[in-house]
Amino acid sequence: MRKPRFIVPTIAAGVLVLAGCSSTDSGTSDDEGGLALVTDGQLTVCTNPPFEPFEFEQDGEIVGLDIAIAEEIATDLDVEVATVITPFEGIQSGAALNAGQCDLVASGITITPERQNNIDFSEPYFAADQGLLVPEGSDLSSIESLADANVGVMVETTGQAWALDNGLTVTEFDDLGAQVQALETGQVDAIVNDVATLTPFVSDGFELGNNFATDEEYGLGVKKGSTELLDAVNGTLERIQEDGTYDALYTEWIGTAPSEG
Template sequence: MRHHLPAAALAAAALLALSACSGSGDDTAAAADGELALVTPGTLTVCTNPPFEPFEFEDENGEIVGLDIDITREVAEDLGLELEVVVSPFDTLESGASLNTGACDISASGLTITDERAAKFDFSQPYFDADQGLLVAAGSGIDDVDSLAGKKIAVQMATTGETWVEEQGLTPVQFEDLGLQIQALQTGQVDAVVNDIAVLGAFVSEGLEVTSTFPTGEQYGLGVKKGNTALLEAVDATLERIHEDGTYDAIYTERIGTAPLAD
């Protein structure tokens, strides 16, 4: 546990050095010479796209919370920074635009690590294993790929779920976020919803059920602008720490409802 803290401390020191020598406030440029670049000095700004419960969603007080927010708050605390959460369209996250335009320092929104995305921004080490799931009306009889033939399938645009549906030769209907997917299923606009299995459990009520899981070997990572190596190293150091000291297990259990499977 303790041997990971110096990495975070060094990154924090790099932040202080950068803040001391930068009076222009232009921290949206790429980091130079390994220094930690931040959009706003003293703040770790995180872009996310709710609703995507339990990873990011609005609680009863109107605050954005969830597993991704819990993890990025740990990063901020290790660096001695405040955390600011910015709601952004998912396509700006998966394309890297949110990072490259200086909207935020980290993209955290259940982002599956892919080669295409990794060409646009850097990923942290994986922090969550994810497969695709199938949510349908109870008693629909839709429970596998074959039974989806000819059906309208709600997908979240620019996600790996959309890619999976297209690869099966099925008919995807795009929606901007998970909430709109669920609404379309409840109102009969579509026959099924495909999205990450971990987020579908919250909707297994009022006549909806998860009938299948499609293993894809997907893993989530946090996104950082290319060139900001000090921040990426700090993120990875925090991920290693929280896995070793039990913090990750506690966050996972609270948000997912079960303890993570042992490696």
Template sequence: MRHPLPVSALAAVALLALTACSSGNDTAGDDGELALVNDGTLTVCTNPPFEPFEYEEDGEIVGLDMAITGEIAADLGVELRPLNTGFDAIESGAALNARQCDIAASALTINEAREKNVDFTDAYFDADQGVLVASGSTVTDEAGLEGAKIGVQQATTGATWVDEQGLEGVQFEDLGLQIQSLRNGQVDVVMNDVTVLEAYAGDGLEIAFVVPTGEQYGLAVRTGNTALLDAANATLERITQDGTYDELVAEYFGTGEPTAEPTD
């Protein structure tokens, strides 16, 4: 069931767009006026590979997160510039605080710990954790994880869940390295967001089971950057109401219809 995003004043987008084009030093943006790290450009920190949210294609970073932030950039009247950034620097807020980028878009789960370091937009995607195994694996449920080496992506929900359960986690910097470690037999299973693991099911790998976590993704901005936060939320509302969000999800998930829904 779709939950519409909270109502924002869409007229604010036009005003913010004018401000974005006329200002842009790396110290402003926390006083109600929108200023970008680079004039005329919305710089987005992201961490591919994490298909279909962010991944490289023909030398460019594309995906659902880039399409959504592209809509924000268009509403502001500026260009979009994705910046490949380590996930730990994204989720900790370090990249935003260092003014490396204006906004972070990397299938970033909203949680209390991260909210101490960044400001999140309204949620735009629901997710759960999945467990990927080699075909024929005896791991079929949570009980099967006992004693297994579990490949996790550092600083993610999956890594936290494995630690909280007292299980053996092997940390990797990104999803690509996780998958490689599973294929090489370095780990027994891989845990990450089930939405992205589904892309690897087949060719000797399969989803063993799903761990419901009730996660929600949000975009992140530097704490106190209310101007950009308001602009991003206004765009999220617009694309939800005019059908753009549905079209983008269908495009990047290749399903013809959304597999998940934005939430408030």
């Protein structure tokens, strides 16, 4: 897998800082006639690895499909990319954007009506379903078979909502890595998350018990009202779809070509 061209050292933000910087302090403001960014010359992206293949650490840098797409946006804006590791709750709620931690949130975020109240989403760029990861040889596969199981979910995700909607007993974790570790140690019987993020673990003593079709779509997010930036993001998404870049990135990071339609 290729390394990103414009990644600068990652900034860790394990605890959401509510006193964020404003674009007028160090970035370009709309009043100056340019695109408002948290830091001048830099597209700052909040993300929540590990969430392979969308964002994860490789050789000390955060890489993945989301980061590669963010690079394309940055290229079109003639700026560099910086990633800020942020709890998913702060990403999906819009808190990280509102605090001025970043310009863009990119973390495999399913577009939902609730999140649309807090974030302005780009056009969809990835179709997703929920998957069930279980130990090899497990008989857990259907919703019915999970009735007495302890299912690990990632907090504030659509996977958590799906599990609760189906009446499953869940244990919450902050990220995918903690979910997989809990399955490895027997703390949970199975884990639910977006299916594309579970397939990298199939060869590690786990198997995919099921793929539950939920017809979700991922979007990139900006602060509410950031029309100029949103237009730029959508412009890049349109460009990479038309010039073949998206298909190449998808194949590189997901491992298969995107399906037609």
